[in-house]
Amino acid sequence: xxxxxxxxxxxxxxxxxxxxxxxxxxxxxxxxxxxxxxxxxxxxxxxxxxxxxxxxxxxxxxxxxxxxxxxxxxxxxxxxxxxxxxxxxxxxxxxxxxxxxxxxxxxxxxxxxxxxxxxxxxxxxxxxxxxxxxxxxxxxxxxxxxxxxxxxxxxxxxxxxxxxxxxxxxxxxxxxxxxxxxxxxxxxxxxxxxxxxxxxxxxxxxxxxxxxxxxxxxxxxxxxxxxxxxxxxxxxxxxxxxxxxxxxxxxxxxxxxxxx
Ligand code: COA
Numbered sequence: 351x352x353x354x355x356x357x358x359x360x361x362x363x364x365x366x367x368x369x370x371x372x373x374x375x376x377x378x379x380x381x382x383x384x385x386x387x388x389x390x391x392x393x394x395x396x397x398x399x400x401x402x403x404x405x406x407x408x409x410x411x412x413x414x415x416x417x418x419x420x421x422x423x424x425x426x427x428x429x430x431x432x433x434x435x436x437x438x439x440x441x442x443x444x445x446x447x448x449x450x451x452x453x454x455x456x457x458x459x460x461x462x463x464x465x466x467x468x469x470x471x472x473x474x475x476x477x478x479x480x481x482x483x484x485x486x487x488x489x490x491x492x493x494x495x496x497x498x499x500x501x502x503x504x505x506x507x508x509x510x511x512x513x514x515x516x517x518x519x520x521x522x523x524x525x526x527x528x529x530x531x532x533x534x535x536x537x538x539x540x541x542x543x544x545x546x547x548x549x550x551x552x553x554x555x556x557x558x559x560x561x562x563x564x565x566x567x568x569x570x571x572x573x574x575x576x577x578x579x580x581x582x583x584x585x586x587x588x589x590x591x592x593x594x595x596x597x598x599x600x601x602x603x604x605x606x607x608x609x610x
Contacts, residue, residue: 353385353388353389354385355370355379355381355382356368356369356370357370357407360398360399361543362550363398363400363550364399364402364543364547365399365402365403366402366404366453367386367393367405368407369404369405369406369407369412370407372407374417375406375410375411375456375457376406376413376462377461378415378436378462379417379419380420383436387442390402390439390442393448394447400549400550400609401448401451401549401550402449402451403539403542403543403546404450405452405454405542406454406455409455410457411457412455412456412462412465412478413457413458413459413466414457415460415461415462415483416432416436416461416492421487432492436461436492436494437492437494440464440468440494441468441494443465445565447561447562449470449471449549450468450471451469451470451473452469452472452473453473454472454473454474454480454520455535456479457479457517458480458481459481459482460481460484461493464482464493464498465493466480467494467502468493468494468498470561472523472529473531473532473541473542474523474524474532474538475535475538476520476534476535479517480523480528480529481518482499482512483516483517485512485513485514485515496512502527503527552607553591553592554591555592555610556589556592556595559585562578562582563578567579590608590610591609594606594607595607
């Protein structure tokens with residue numbers, strides 16, 4: 351099945367998913383969310399894909415939020431279901447054993463900021479703007495924003511954005527740790543690819559386990575995180591990557607990880 355709102359580009363082991371509703375600043379309507387879910391599932395099943403990049407089509411927006419048009423006639427019960435559906439998709443991104451990098455090419459507002467935060471790393475264009483403007487609409491974030499933002503930038507900064515609805519620019523996002531790096535708009539995709547290539551040079555097994563250990567600790571207590579870390583550390587010792595990585599170091603050569 352071809353997609354209408356998601357464009358898939360593959361370059362070696364890196365797959366880029368481009369959210370493609372530029373006329374509506376890539377606002378997340380139900381079609382786009384369903385296609386993104388399907389594209390992510392396909393990427394997980396495709397063993398040749400090792401790193402994912404998410405970005406927005408057009409020069410203005412990564413994602414300008416959930417599609418506000420869909421809010422007009424929503425009942426409270428429908429809104430709960432709407433929130434849960436989005437939360438589940440964004441949780442799936444966070445749980446992905448393959449790293450997901452957001453290349454934030456413009457507005458990342460509301461659901462767009464939440465989507466960027468569900469990704470593991472964020473590279474921002476100098477023109478990017480981040481914010482959770484929901485309070486300006488009389489609602490609150492529903493796709494994880496009240497949870498991921500304080501975990502990423504701390505409670506005080508998160509509440510500043512959540513309570514005022516104002517946006518911050520890329521430089522501020524960088525200094526707050528919301529963006530990992532900033533690049534000129536025309537160099538953004540290249541910067542995201544460079545980060546992806548760096549990750550491709552190490553063990554993909556270990557990368558997947560790092561993601562899981564960090565996620566487990568942040569989702570639960572530090573004690574639970576420590577348990578997850580010990581188990582996953584143990585699992586490394588059942589991998590060919592560990593044999594290759596440690597062996598190559600001892601033999602003073604470059605490792606060639608099989609990714610198993
Ligand atoms: N949902 C639905 N449509 C949206 C949208 C959203 N979240 N964000 C932008 N659009 C649409 C606009 O309605 C407009 O459509 P139209 O051309 O059919 O009228 C189109 O995208 C372009 O947006 P426009 O507002 O004309 O661009 P701008 O450069 O003047 O302003 C923003 C850009 C991002 C400041 C402005 O679009 C905005 O405030 N968007 C809503 C952001 C928001 O509140 N997001 C959180 C939602 S929970």
